[in-house]
Amino acid sequence: MSTNTLVHVEVNIHRDDIGARLGMWLFLFTELILFGGMFIIYSVYRFTHQEEFHLAAQELNTIIGTFNTIILLTSSLTMVVSIVAIQKQKRNLSLLFQMLTIFLALFFMVNKYFEWTAKFHHGIYPGSDTLLNENSGHILFFGLYYMMTGLHGLHVIIGVVMISFMMRFTFKGIVTYDNYVKLENTGLYWHLVDIIWIFLFPLFYLIT
Amino acid sequence: MASDAAVIETNGNEPSYLDYKGKHSGIKGWLLSTDHKRIGILYMIGILAFFFVGVFLGFLMRLELISPGETIVSAETYNQFFTLHGVIMIFLFIIPGIPAIFGNFFLPILIGAKDVAFPRLNLFSWYLYLTGGTLALLSIVMPGGPADTGWTFYIPYSVRTDTNVILSLSAAFILGFSSLLTGLNFITTVHRLRAPGMTWFKMPLSVWSFYATAWVQVLATPIIAITLMLVAIERLFHIGIFDPALGGDPVLYQHLFWIYSHPAVYIMIIPAMGIVSEIIPVFAHRTIFGYKFIAFSSIAIALFGSLVWAHHMFTAGMSDAGQLIFSLLTMIVAIPSAIKVFNWVATLYKGSIDLATPMLYVLAFIFLFSIGGLTGVMQGVISIDIQLHDTAFIVGHFHYVMFGGTGFAMFAAFHYWMPKMFGKMYNRKLAKIAFWFIFIGFNFLYFPMLVMGWLGMPRRYYDYLPQFHPYHLISTIGSWILIIGLIIMFYNLFKSLKSGPIVTEKNIWGGETLEWQIDSPPIHENFTEIPVIEERPYVYKDNEPPVEKEETV
Numbered sequence: 001m002s003t004n005t006l007v008h009v010e011v012n013i014h015r016d017d018i019g020a021r022l023g024m025w026l027f028l029f030t031e032l033i034l035f036g037g038m039f040i041i042y043s044v045y046r047f048t049h050q051e052e053f054h055l056a057a058q059e060l061n062t063i064i065g066t067f068n069t070i071i072l073l074t075s076s077l078t079m080v081v082s083i084v085a086i087q088k089q090k091r092n093l094s095l096l097f098q099m100l101t102i103f104l105a106l107f108f109m110v111n112k113y114f115e116w117t118a119k120f121h122h123g124i125y126p127g128s129d130t131l132l133n134e135n136s137g138h139i140l141f142f143g144l145y146y147m148m149t150g151l152h153g154l155h156v157i158i159g160v161v162m163i164s165f166m167m168r169f170t171f172k173g174i175v176t177y178d179n180y181v182k183l184e185n186t187g188l189y190w191h192l193v194d195i196i197w198i199f200l201f202p203l204f205y206l207i208t
Numbered sequence: 209m210a211s212d213a214a215v216i217e218t219n220g221n222e223p224s225y226l227d228y229k230g231k232h233s234g235i236k237g238w239l240l241s242t243d244h245k246r247i248g249i250l251y252m253i254g255i256l257a258f259f260f261v262g263v264f265l266g267f268l269m270r271l272e273l274i275s276p277g278e279t280i281v282s283a284e285t286y287n288q289f290f291t292l293h294g295v296i297m298i299f300l301f302i303i304p305g306i307p308a309i310f311g312n313f314f315l316p317i318l319i320g321a322k323d324v325a326f327p328r329l330n331l332f333s334w335y336l337y338l339t340g341g342t343l344a345l346l347s348i349v350m351p352g353g354p355a356d357t358g359w360t361f362y363i364p365y366s367v368r369t370d371t372n373v374i375l376s377l378s379a380a381f382i383l384g385f386s387s388l389l390t391g392l393n394f395i396t397t398v399h400r401l402r403a404p405g406m407t408w409f410k411m412p413l414s415v416w417s418f419y420a421t422a423w424v425q426v427l428a429t430p431i432i433a434i435t436l437m438l439v440a441i442e443r444l445f446h447i448g449i450f451d452p453a454l455g456g457d458p459v460l461y462q463h464l465f466w467i468y469s470h471p472a473v474y475i476m477i478i479p480a481m482g483i484v485s486e487i488i489p490v491f492a493h494r495t496i497f498g499y500k501f502i503a504f505s506s507i508a509i510a511l512f513g514s515l516v517w518a519h520h521m522f523t524a525g526m527s528d529a530g531q532l533i534f535s536l537l538t539m540i541v542a543i544p545s546a547i548k549v550f551n552w553v554a555t556l557y558k559g560s561i562d563l564a565t566p567m568l569y570v571l572a573f574i575f576l577f578s579i580g581g582l583t584g585v586m587q588g589v590i591s592i593d594i595q596l597h598d599t600a601f602i603v604g605h606f607h608y609v610m611f612g613g614t615g616f617a618m619f620a621a622f623h624y625w626m627p628k629m630f631g632k633m634y635n636r637k638l639a640k641i642a643f644w645f646i647f648i649g650f651n652f653l654y655f656p657m658l659v660m661g662w663l664g665m666p667r668r669y670y671d672y673l674p675q676f677h678p679y680h681l682i683s684t685i686g687s688w689i690l691i692i693g694l695i696i697m698f699y700n701l702f703k704s705l706k707s708g709p710i711v712t713e714k715n716i717w718g719g720e721t722l723e724w725q726i727d728s729p730p731i732h733e734n735f736t737e738i739p740v741i742e743e744r745p746y747v748y749k750d751n752e753p754p755v756e757k758e759e760t761v
Contacts, residue, residue, distance in 0.1 A: 019325050019400040026392045026426055034430035037464055038438075041449065044460055127446030136455020139448035147438065147447060 017181040024185040028192050031155075035196050038148050042203060045140045052137020057208040059124070060145070064115050065205035068108050069197065075104035076194045079163075079187045089177040091170060098167045098183075101190065105160045112153055116146075145204055152200060155193045162186045222736065224631065224729040242327035245730060248313030249629075250334050255309060256698075258300040258341055263694065265293040270653070270687040273680045276672055286670035287356035288371065292348065294359030295376055299383045300341050302614055303472060306479035307425075308337070308390060310621050311418045313629060315394060317723045318412045320403025320741060322733040325396035333389045340383035347375035358668060360465060361436065363450040363458040367443050377440040384433045387475070391425030394418055403722075405741035412721045412745045413502050417482025420506040424471045424478075428514065432468035435461065459524055466517035474513040476610055477577075478506055480617030481548055484570050487624050488552050489746040490719045491567035492559030496746045498551040505544035512541045522590055523597045531590050538588030545581055549574060564717070565639040569620035572647050576612025580605055583658060598668075601661025607654045619646070622701060627716050631729045632708035638700045645693025652686025721745050 046053050082097035119142075123130030126146055131139055166186050169175040175183045223229075225245045232240050238250065269289050272279050281289065312330065316323055324330050347354040355376040357366045366373050398419045402411070411419075438449045439461070448454030450461040481502075489496045496502065518526060518534040526534075552574060561567065583605040587593045596602060627633050656679035661667070665676045672680065715724040722741075726734060 014323075016325065016400055019396050022399060023326060023329075023392055023396045026395060030388055030392070030426055030430045033427060034434045037431045037434040040464070041438075041460060044457065048457070049455070126448075132446075132454075136448070139454050140456065143442075143448040143454070147441065147449065 015179075020181045020185060021188075024188050028188060031192055031196075035148070035151070035199075038144065038151070039199070039203075042144050042148070045137070045144065049137030049140060052135050053141050054208060056138045056141035057204060060205050060208075061115060061118070062205045062208075064111055065201055068111050069201050071104050071108045071111070072194050072197050075101045075108070076191055078104065079190045083180065083183055083187050086170065086175065086177055086180045086183060091176075094183075095167055095170055098163055098170065102160050102163050102167075105156050105163075109153060109156055112149070148200055149204070152193070152196055155196070159186075159190050159193050162189060222727075222731040224727060225732050226630070226729055228732040230732075240331070242323070242331050243732065244312050244316050244323050244327065244330060245629075245734075247330050247334055248309050248311075251304060251308040251312060251337065254334075254337060254341060255301055255304055258296050261345075262293055262296040262301055263691065265289050265296070267687060267691060269293065270684045272670055273672070274684040275681075276674055276677060278670070281670070283670045284356060287358075287668070288354045290668055291356055291358055291376070292344075292354045295344055295355075295380065297610075298359055298472075298476075299380050300337075300344065302476045302610055303383070303387055304337060304390070305476070305614060306483060306618055306621065307387075307394070307418055307421055307475075308333075309618075310414075310483070310625065311390070311394060311421075311479065314625065314723055315397060315415060315418050316401065317726065317730065317734050318415050318721055319398065319401060319406055320722055320735065320739045321397065321401035322735065322738075323401075324393050325400055326393050329389055330393055333386045333393070336382050336386035336389070340379045340381075340386060343375050343379035343382065347372040347379070350375065360469070361439060362465075363439065363456070363461040364452055366439055367451050374440050374443055377436045381433050381436050381440070384429045384436075387425050388429040388433075391422035391429070394422040395426065398422075403738050403741055407741075409500065409503070410741055410744055411503075413485035413496065413499065413506075414479070414482035416503040417478045417485070417506045420510040421475050421478045424475050424510050424514065428468045428471040428475075431464060432472075435464040435468070459521070462521050462524055463518065466520045467514075470517040470520065471510075471514045473609070474509055476614050478509060480573070480614040481506065481545075483617040483621045483624075484552060484573055485548070486721065487566050487570045487620055488555050489748065490624075490717050491562045491564055491570075492556050493562070493718070493748050494555055494559040495748050496551070497554040497557075498547075499744070499746070501547050502551050505547045508544040509541060512537060512544070516541055519588055519593070522593045535588055535590050539585060542581060542585050542588075549578060549581075564623075565634075565636060565643060566620045566624035566717075568640065568643045568647075569616050569623065572643070573613060573616045573620065576608055576616060576650070580608030580610075580612055584609065596661060598666055599661035600657040600665040600667050603667050604654045604657030604661055607657070612650060612654070616646075619643075619697065624717070625723075626701065626704070627711040628723055628728050628730070630705055631711050632704050633711050633716075634700050634704035634708055638696060642693050642697035642700060645689055645696060647693075649686050649688070649690030649693050653683050653690050654686070656680070656683040656686070720747060 078097045078100040082094045082101065085091075085094035085097060119125065124142055125131065126143060131142055163186055166175060166183050169182060225243055228237075228243070230237055230241065230243075238246055241247065268280070269286065272281050272286055272289075312324070344354075350372050352370055352372045355361070355366070355371045355373045356369060357371075357373060361373065361377065398411075398415060438447075441447055442449050442451055442456075446454070448456055450456040450458055452458055485496060485502050516534060516537045518530060519538045522531055522534075563571075583601070587596055587602070587605065623634065623639055657665075660676050660679040663676070665672055665679070711728050714726065714728060716728070717724070722739065723730075725739070
């Protein structure tokens, strides 16, 4: 009787972990190309306005940038640990590390907030008089800076929402040691957020 | 698949997907359905509705051009007409068109699957489509009116004009995501859900074309998404990205725009080629000639088509070396397209051709697509392009490829698959009458554009010099003939939905692909038992006489 129900369930619910991962990877391609469009714009303007980009980049706070890089890299680690924990049937440990990841992500956003408000304070924001009086390379640099880090920040927030859902799923037993593809895909997404930052960091903060 | 071993027993008692009662019933059973067939029908309703709006705008534009000077609308309104016509026809009709309607409905059936890989994502894509469409229509009623930039949204005008550019941009952005998610879904479906025995080279050719298209959708769409978003944000916040007043580079915008929008024309045409490859063997009663060449040419078009974008910009400022490379690559894309045409014609050779309505549309496709394709190669020649750039020749070429190609293939698909989708048959005689109206009207409408464009008539002008009057007059009269044909065709199709003769036969045309082995209309999950595929598709035995079909329904 019990085996019959089991068979019945298997027939009706379509589950394909490889398919789910394949779909996620395809989605990650599209995200990479989405940012790729902006990386093209960045490289073209960097090429045409070398001196001006060089000077503008010096206005960014490398210390906050470095700090945020460390935070985000660590959050990728905690994400991986949470997946390993669920594989080893340690649900509470997994929940803890998912929470840590969210915490680090929020920490990143708080830093970003202070960084942006400091810039706003100095009158450097899109369409501001201070910025519009600068040379065009300067305007383009900060235009790209706000666009690219802003879009990246949006992805961090989406990631936080996704991980929160995963915590709920883990808590309710939807994500389990033998069915964790949702958490795994969230992890993949989170690493994408991480890797984009790894490219943004040197382009904006380090090459001065 | 024609072999007796693969004949699928369907349970006659199971209700069709149209009558199926799931968790929800009534209208909710449709709006919340994750059944790929119902979603296909939902797309069909949306896409046809927007198509009619687009046709009406096109009709008004032709009416304006019936005589020189201001006839019915002002220059400003005319600009808004062609922008809206372009946005609707491209983003809401022809890009989703065949993949969203027929891909959704038939892709899983053709590979022997019960549904697509992500059914809920599929429904979500439809809602994105609807949202995008609503935004596009909303721009008409909002103060400022619809965008007047042309569907290309070229910088700097698109950041300066007072019309509702942001709404149109967001519409295109959201529609892009709808198309992208559909592509993602199809790739995963083809990789994961093929029936046992359905190896890559046993897949029907339309599946190959949907697969190639899906890759272009996934890899190219994000570029347009980010580019259009940047223009919208540049308008909103005065961020310096493309606007030359802020140091930006308008030509860079054009590059990014065409990096997507050129591959997008292959998103539009490759599925149409798949439909043609599907219909020709059925009505010629011959095995398709050069299966692998047709399959790989779809992939080749997708590949090379992604590398030719700058041929839209020969006059925009580019290095000589760049021009030469892009010109050469443009010629190369013509090769896989020509391979397909030769294979189709070779399939027809010595076939016993049945000139049913779907076949008429497909033959017209080959004729019109050849004109459209060859005029395209002409524009790939740099020196000729300098003369033809931004003339009515481009408009003529584009409509020959897109309407004469994709549009006709879509009409063919309606007539081919309608008995399967709804279990109803249309009036065959009326369908043929409609075809001749559409075919003749089409050529009257667009051929003069090629001629007057060659003579120097610019595109996107609401007014013209008197010497162009005869061409415009013929073209406008052609538009009326075409529209009469469209009215007859859709009247015929819609009427048959209500009162057409019921088709119970599974295989009404004598097709050899999987959809013809299941019930008409199909049951909820297509197959009672997943089929095992043993033979290649399109195998027609020489001694097998063509089925007489005219009498049956």
